[in-house]
Amino acid sequence: xxxxxxxxxxxxxxxxxxxxxxxxxxxxxxxxxxxxxxxxxxxxxxxxxxxxxxxxxxxxxxxxxxxxxxxxxxxxxxxxxxxxxxxxxxxxxxxxxxxxxxxxxxxxxxxxxxxxxxxxxxxxxxxxxxxxxxxxxxxxxxxxxxxxxxxxxxxxxxxxxxxxxxxxxxxxxxxxxxxxxxxxxxxxxxxxxxxxxxxxxxxxxxxxxxxxxxxxxxxxxxxxxxxxxxxxxxxxxxxxxxxxxxxxxxxxxxxxxxxxxxxxxxxxxxxxxxxxxxxxxxxxxxxxxxxxxxxxxxxxxxxxxxxxxxxxxxxxxxxxxxxxxxxxxxxxxxxxxxxxxxxxxxxxxxxxxxxxxxxxxxxxxxxxxxxxxxxxxxxxxxxxxxxxxxxxxxxxxxxxxxxxxxxxxxxxxxxxxxxxxxxxxxxxxxxxxxxxxxxxxxxxxxxxxxxxxxxxxxxxxxxxxxxxxxxxxxxxxxxxxxxxxxxxxxxxxxxxxxxxxxxxxxxxxxxxxxxx
Amino acid sequence: xxxxxxxxxxxxxxxxxxxxxxxxxxxxxxxxxxxxxxxxxxxxxxxxxxxxxxxxxxxxxxxxxxxxxxxxxxxxxxxxxxxxxxxxxxxxxxxxxxxxxxxxxxxxxxxxxxxxxxxxxxxxxxxxxxxxxxxxxxxxxxxxxxxxxxxxxxxxxxxxxxxxxxxxxxxxxxxxxxxxxxxxxxxxxxxxxxxxxxxxxxxxxxxxxxxxxxxxxxxxxxxxxxxxxxxxxxxxxxxxxxxxxxxxxxxxxxxxxxxxxxxxxxxxxxxxxxxxxxxxxxxxxxxxxxxxxxxxxxxxxxxxxxxxxxxxxxxxxxxxxxxxx
Numbered sequence: 001x002x003x004x005x006x007x008x009x010x011x012x013x014x015x016x017x018x019x020x021x022x023x024x025x026x027x028x029x030x031x032x033x034x035x036x037x038x039x040x041x042x043x044x045x046x047x048x049x050x051x052x053x054x055x056x057x058x059x060x061x062x063x064x065x066x067x068x069x070x071x072x073x074x075x076x077x078x079x080x081x082x083x084x085x086x087x088x089x090x091x092x093x094x095x096x097x098x099x100x101x102x103x104x105x106x107x108x109x110x111x112x113x114x115x116x117x118x119x120x121x122x123x124x125x126x127x128x129x130x131x132x133x134x135x136x137x138x139x140x141x142x143x144x145x146x147x148x149x150x151x152x153x154x155x156x157x158x159x160x161x162x163x164x165x166x167x168x169x170x171x172x173x174x175x176x177x178x179x180x181x182x183x184x185x186x187x188x189x190x191x192x193x194x195x196x197x198x199x200x201x202x203x204x205x206x207x208x209x210x211x212x213x214x215x216x217x218x219x220x221x222x223x224x225x226x227x228x229x230x231x232x233x234x235x236x237x238x239x240x241x242x243x244x245x246x247x248x249x250x251x252x253x254x255x256x257x258x259x260x261x262x263x264x265x266x267x268x269x270x271x272x273x274x275x276x277x278x279x280x281x282x283x284x285x286x287x288x289x290x291x292x293x294x295x296x297x298x299x300x301x302x303x304x305x306x307x308x309x310x311x312x313x314x315x316x317x318x319x320x321x322x323x324x325x326x327x328x329x330x331x332x333x334x335x336x337x338x339x340x341x342x343x344x345x346x347x348x349x350x351x352x353x354x355x356x357x358x359x360x361x362x363x364x365x366x367x368x369x370x371x372x373x374x375x376x377x378x379x380x381x382x383x384x385x386x387x388x389x390x391x392x393x394x395x396x397x398x399x400x401x402x403x404x405x406x407x408x409x410x411x412x413x414x415x416x417x418x419x420x421x422x423x424x425x426x427x428x429x430x431x432x433x434x435x436x437x438x439x440x441x442x443x444x445x446x447x448x449x450x451x452x453x454x455x456x457x458x459x460x461x462x463x464x465x466x467x468x469x470x471x472x473x474x475x476x477x478x479x480x481x482x483x484x485x486x487x488x489x490x491x492x493x494x495x496x497x498x499x500x501x502x503x504x505x506x507x508x509x510x511x512x513x514x515x516x
Numbered sequence: 517x518x519x520x521x522x523x524x525x526x527x528x529x530x531x532x533x534x535x536x537x538x539x540x541x542x543x544x545x546x547x548x549x550x551x552x553x554x555x556x557x558x559x560x561x562x563x564x565x566x567x568x569x570x571x572x573x574x575x576x577x578x579x580x581x582x583x584x585x586x587x588x589x590x591x592x593x594x595x596x597x598x599x600x601x602x603x604x605x606x607x608x609x610x611x612x613x614x615x616x617x618x619x620x621x622x623x624x625x626x627x628x629x630x631x632x633x634x635x636x637x638x639x640x641x642x643x644x645x646x647x648x649x650x651x652x653x654x655x656x657x658x659x660x661x662x663x664x665x666x667x668x669x670x671x672x673x674x675x676x677x678x679x680x681x682x683x684x685x686x687x688x689x690x691x692x693x694x695x696x697x698x699x700x701x702x703x704x705x706x707x708x709x710x711x712x713x714x715x716x717x718x719x720x721x722x723x724x725x726x727x728x729x730x731x732x733x734x735x736x737x738x739x740x741x742x743x744x745x746x747x748x749x750x751x752x753x754x755x756x757x758x759x760x761x762x763x764x765x766x767x768x769x770x771x772x773x774x775x776x777x778x779x780x781x782x783x784x785x786x787x788x789x790x791x792x793x794x795x796x797x798x799x800x801x802x803x804x805x806x807x808x809x810x811x812x813x814x815x816x817x818x819x820x821x822x823x824x825x826x827x828x829x830x831x832x833x834x835x836x837x838x839x840x841x
Contacts, residue, residue, distance in 0.1 A: 323729070344731040353729060361729050366722035366789030375719055376730045378712045386710045429730065 019082070021046050021211050022067070022180060027076035029062055034446075036062045039076075040237040042230050044180060044211040049202060051222045051243070052215045054232035055255050055476070055509075060215055063232065064182050067213070068100045069093030081179075094120070097179035101186055105165045107157045107172075114140035114153030117172045143171045147201045163194045170201065181205065182213040187221060188310060199225055217308050219248040219513055231255055249506075252513070256476060256505035263481045264456040266302070268500040273298050277335055279468045280320070280351075280437055284329035289315030291492040292329060297437065297468045302459060304483030304500070305472040306508045312492035313472040314356055317439045320470075321353040322346045347376070352435035354426055356442050356472075362426040363414055370396035370410040372425050377432040399428040404454055420444075420451025427458065438462065440471040444478060456482050476505045488512050544783060544798045551802060555809035562812055569691060575804035576697035577602075577759075577768075579797065580752045581775040582782075583704045584745030586796045589779050590708075590721045591741050592788025593648035597637060598749040598775060600659035602768030605629045605753025607663045610672045610679075610763030619678040626754040627747060633659055634746015638739035648742075656772065663765040671762040683758020693755055700748065704793045717741060721788030777827065778803055803827065 020043040029037040037059045044050055054060045065071045066078075069087030077084050080096070087093040090100075107116045114137040118124075124135035140153035149167050157165060166186065173181055187195045202212060202225055216222055222229070223243060230240040231254040239254045246254075278296035285293050289312040297303050305313045318324045320331065322340040331338055333349055340346045346353070355361035364372050373396050374381060381391045396410045403424040407417065414425055423443065430438065443459070444452040459482060463469050473479050479486055486498045488511040495511040555562040581598045588595045609626030613619060637655055641648040674680070685692045708714035716737045719727045728734050752771075757763045782799030784791025806827065810820045 321729075342731075343729055344733060347731045355726075355729055360723075361725050362723075364719050364722035364726055364789070367718060371715065371718075375715070375727075375732075378715055382712060386706070387712065387715065 018045065020044055020079075021081060023079040024063075024067070025077050025079065027063070027066065027078075028074050029066065029071060030074055036235050037066075037232075038235045040232065040235070042237065042240065044213065045228075046179075046209045046211055047206045048227040049206060049212045049214050049225050051226035051229040052213055052232070053222070053229055053251060053255055055474070058232040058255070059235040060232055061184070064100065064184060064213065064215065067093070067180065067182060068098055091120070094176050097177060098182070099173035099176050099178040099180070100182045101166075101169050101173050101184065103184040103186075103188060105162070105169055107165055107168060109156075109158040111157060112137075112153060113144070113151055113155050113157055113160075113168050113171075116157055116168055117143055117153070117175050119172070121175060139175075140171070143175050147171055147174065148197055163190050166190060166194075170198070174205075178210060180211045180213065182215075184215045185217070186214075187216065187218065195221075217513055219251070222251070223248070248513075252506055252509045256509055263477050264453045264460075266456065266460045266482045269301060269484045273301060278332075279334055280470075281332040282320070282329065283332070285319060285326055285331065286328035287315060287319035287326050288324040289492055290319055293492070293494055294329075295487060295494060295497075297470055299436070299468050300463055300466045301484040302463045302469045302471060302482050304479035304486040305470060305489060306474075306476060306479050306486055307489035307495075307512050309474070311489040311512065313489050314441055315492070316489070317353065317441050317470070317472055320346070321351060321439060347433055347435075350434070350436035351439065352376075352430035352433055352437070353439040354423075354430055354441060354443055356445070358419070358422055358426055358446070363422060365413075365415050367414060368411050369400070369405070369407050369414050369417065369425055372414045373399050373410075373428045374432060376429050395432065399432065403428050403431075403458060418448070418451070420447040420455070423447055423451070423455065424458075427455070431462075435467065437468045437470070440469065440473075442473055443471060444473070444475070452478070476508055479503075479508070480505065490514055544781065544795065544802065548798055548802050548805065551805050551809070555805060555812070559809045559812035562809060567808070567812070569689075569694070571804050571808045572694050572697075573691040574808075575800050576691075576693035577752050577756055578771055578774045578778060578803075579697045579800040580700050580748050580755075581771055582778040582796050582800050583700050583793060584748035585772075585775040585779045586704070586782070586784055586791060586793055587708070587717050587741050588648070588745050589776070589784050589786060590717050590788060590791055591738060592721050592724070592786075593641060593738070593741070594652060594776070595634075595637065595648065595742060595745045596652040596772050597633060597655040597659055598745060598752075599768040599771035599773075600656045600663065601630045601633050601746055601749035602753040602756060602771060603663040603765050604633070604659045604666075605750040606757035606760075606763040606767050607667045607672060607765055608763070609754050610674050610757050611666060613674065613676050613679070614672065619676050622676075623678070623682070623754050626757070627750040630746040630748070630750020630753065631743055632746070634743040634749070635739060637746065638742030641742060642735040642738035660765070667763065667765040669765060671760075671764040673762050674757060674760075679754070679758040680761065681758070683755045683760070685758075693759065696751070696755060700751075701793060701797055708793055713737065713740060718789055721790075723789075774803060774824075777824075781827070 022044040024040065024042045027037055027040045028035065040059070040063060042063070052060050052063070062071060066073055069090040069092055072086065078086070108119070117140040118136050124132040124139070126132040137153040144151055144153060147167065147170060149171065151164060151167065157168060160168065186198060190198060205212060214226060226243045228240065228242050229246065229251065231238050231251065233255060276298060279299045280297040282293060282295045293316065305316065307313050315324065319326055322342045322345050331340065338349055340349065343353070364375065370392060374392050378387065381387050393410070399405070400407060400410060405421050405424045405428065407421070414422060417425065427443070440459070444455050447455065456478070459469055459471070471483065480500070480503055483500045485500060486503050486508065488495045488498065488508050490512055498507060561567050584598065585595055605626040608629050609622045612625050613622040617625070633655060637648070637652050640646045640651045682692055687695060708717065716727065716732050719730070719732055720734055720737055724734060753768065756767055760767065778799035779796050780786065780799070781802055782791070782795030782797065784795060803824065807820060807824065810823060
C-alpha cells in the first residue's frame with residue numbers, strides 16, 4: 001500500500017508562495033435543510049494538482065459544482081483572481097476559465113469530435129454568418145494534437161471507445177483556455193497507457209500554470225501526481241496540506257474518521273451459522289459490472305456489501321434480481337440451481353429488492369400510500385378477478401403500523417411523505433410478498449437519522465425472524481452497525497469478506513480502494 | 517450528493533393536492549354545466565329531449581374511442597390510429613356481410629380488425645420500445661390506406677338490419693349506440709378501479725421503471741392496453757357503419773384527435789398515471805355540447821372548426837398548468 005512519494009514537478013510548491021487563484025472561504029450549502037457543505041475552506045494555486053478526497057457523499061461533488069457555477073452557495077465567499085465572484089450559471093464560470101471534466105461522459109454522440117470540442121464556444125462563422133466548418137475542425141485539431149491525440153476531428157463521437165471519448169472531454173475542457181480544471185475520476189474508464197498519457201497532459205498543464213482539482217479514489221494516482229490534498233468528511237473540510245505530509249493510511253483515516261454517533265448498533269450473530277446450507281449461493285457469476293463473483297447468503301444474517309461507487313455493488317443486486325443477464329456462472333437457492341430472468345421470476349423464488357433510487361425506481365408518484373404498499377402483491381387481493389379494497393385497507397394499515405410510517409391517511413399521495421417514510425413504504429411493499437431474501441440497495445439514502453435508526457431496527461427484526469438480508473450501502477457506519485458479515489467489492493469482484501466483528505472503516509476502505 | 521436530498525412536502529400539502537385534484541375534475545363539470553346553461557339560454561331547442569338524445573348519439577362514437585384512448589394516455593402513450601381502425605373495421609365488416617357472411621360473424625370480424633391492429637401497435641410500442649406516437653402515426657396511415665384499397669375508395673352500401681339496429685336503431689326510444697357507450701364506460705370504470713390490469717396501467721403510467729422492478733409485466737400490460745384501444749375502435753367502426761348504412765373508407769377521419777382532446781379535457785395527463793374514465797366522459801360531453809350548440813346557433817361550420825381547434829389547444833394548456841403545480 002505504501003506508494004512512492006516522488007513528484008513529477010515542484011511547480012505546485014513554488015506557487016504556494018503566491019496568492020491563490022481561487023480561495024473558497026467558509027462555504028456552506030444546504031439542500032432542503034440537509035447541510036451538504038458546512039464551513040468549508042479551500043485554496044487553489046496556479047500550477048498545482050490539488051487532490052480532493054472524501055467518501056461517497058462527503059460533499060466533493062457539491063463543492064465541485066459550486067466552483068463550476070452549477071450550484072450557488074448559501075454562505076461564505078469565493079475569491080477568484082482577487083475578486084469575489086458569484087457565478088450565475090456554469091457558462092459564466094466556464095467563460096472565466098473554470099472547466100470541468102465530468103465522471104460521466106457528456107458528449108453528443110451524434111456530432112463530430114470537432115463539434116463536440118467547440119460546442120458551447122462561439123462557433124467560428126464565415127462571411128455569410130454561417131458556421132465555418134473548416135475553421136471548427138482546424139481549431140479542434142490543434143487542441144487534439146496539443147494533448148497528443150491523433151483522433152480526427154471529423155470522426156463521429158459515437159464511433160469512439162470510452163477512453164477516446166474521455167480524451168475528447170479533456171480536449172473540450174481545454175478549448176476554454178481554463179485556468180482551473182476540475183477532473184472528476186478522469187481515469188475511471190482509461191487503460192494504463194491512456195492514464196500515462198493523461199498524466200503527461202496534466203504535467204504539461206501544470207507547467208502552463210493551470211490549477212487542477214483532481215478527484216480520484218485511487219491512492220496510487222493521488223500520490224503520484226498531486227501536490228496538495230484536501231479531505232472532506234460529511235460536508236466538513238477536515239484536513240488540507242501538501243501531499244508529502246501524508247500517506248495512504250493517514251488519508252483513509254481522515255476520510256472515514258466519523259463518529260458512529262447515534263446509529264443503532266445491532267448485536268451481531270456469533271453462532272456458527274455459516275456451517276448451515278446457504279439460502280442463496282452465487283458461483284463465479286459474471287454479469288454487467290460483475291466479474292466471476294462467488295458468495296453465499298445465509299438465512300437470518302445481514303450481509304453488508306461495501307465498496308466505492310462503480311465497484312459493482314448495485315450491479316450484483318441487479319444480477320441476482322434478474323435485472324441484468326448472468327453471462328457466466330450460476331445461482332443456487334437452498335441447494336437447487338435456479339434461473340432468474342426477470343423481477344417476477346425472482347419474486348416467485350421469494351426474493352425482494354428495495355432499489356437504489358426511491359424516486360426513479362421505487363415510488364409510484366401518482367398513487368396513494370396504500371396502493372404503493374400493495375402494488376407488488378395485488379394478485380392476492382383479488383377475488384373472482386376483482387380487487388377487494390377492504391383487504392387492501394386492512395393490510396395497508398398493518399404495514400403502516402408495523403413500520404411506523406407517519407401518514408395523515410393511507411389514502412394520501414405518497415409524494416407528500418418525507419424521504420424516510422417514503423422509504424418505509426417501499427420496504428413495506430417488498431415485505432408484502434413475504435420474501436425469504438431481501439436485497440436492499442442503499443436503504444437509508446436521503447433519510448433523516450431518526451428514520452434511519454427505525455429502518456435499521458426493522459431490518460434487524462427481519463433477520464431475527466430468519467430472513468436473509470443483503471444490504472448494499474455507501475455509508476460505512478451503517479454497514480458496520482448492522483452487518484454480520486461484510487463483502488467489500490472492488491472493480492466488480494469481491495476484494496475480501498470481513499466478519500462484522502473484525503471490520504473497521506479503515507479496513508473496508510483499504511480493500512475498497514484496491515488494497516491487497 | 518443531490519441524491520441525498522429529497523423534497524419533503526408536509527402532509528398538509530398532500531391533502532391540498534388531493535383536493536386540488538378533485539377540484540380539477542369538478543372544474544370541468546362546472547365548465548360543462550355553464551356551457552349547457554349558456555346553450556339553453558341562447559340556442560333554440562337545445563334543451564329538447566330529441567336534441568339531447570341526438571347529442572348523445574353523436575358523441576357516443578368518439579366517446580367509445582376516448583375510453584380506449586384514456587387507458588393509452590394513462591400509460592403515457594398515444595394512439596393516433598383509432599380513426600383509421602374505425603374505417604377499416606367498417607369496410608371489412610360490410611364487405612364480408614355483402615359476401616354473405618353471417619351478420620354476427622361480420623360484426624366480430626370488424627372488431628377483430630381492431631384487435632389485430634391494436635395488438636400490432638402495442639407490440640411495437642412495448643417490445644422494441646418504439647415511440648407510440650410514431651407507431652400509431654404509421655398505422656393511422658397504412659390502415660386508412662388499406663380501407664381505401666379494399667373498398668376501392670367508395671362507400672360500400674349496407675342493407676343488413678342487425679347492423680342498422682346497432683348503429684341507427686333504438687331501445688325504449690333511446691338510440692342503441694348510447695347503450696353501447698354506457699356499457700363500455702361502466703366496464704372501463706370497473707376495469708380501471710377493480711382489476712389488477714387497471715391498477716397496473718396506473719402504476720406503469722406513474723413510474724414504468726418502478727413497475728418493472730415491482731414484478732409487473734410491463735410489456736404484456738402495454739400490449740393489452742393498445743389491443744383494447746384497437747378493439748374499441750373496431751367496435752366503433754361496426755356501429756358507425758350501421759349508422760351510416762355503409763362501410764366508408766373515409767369514416768372516422770380525425771376522430772382520434774377528438775378522442776385525445778376529450779381525454780385531456782377530462783383531466784387525464786399526458787405525463788401518464790393521472791386521470792379517470794369519468795373525466796373523459798365529461799370531456800366528450802364538453803366537446804359535443806360545444807359542437808351542438810354552435811350548430812344550433814347557426815355558426816358557420818368552418819368557424820366551428822376554429823372553435824374546436826382552440827378548445828384542443830386550451831386543453832393542452834390546462835394539462836400543462838395542472839402538471840406544473
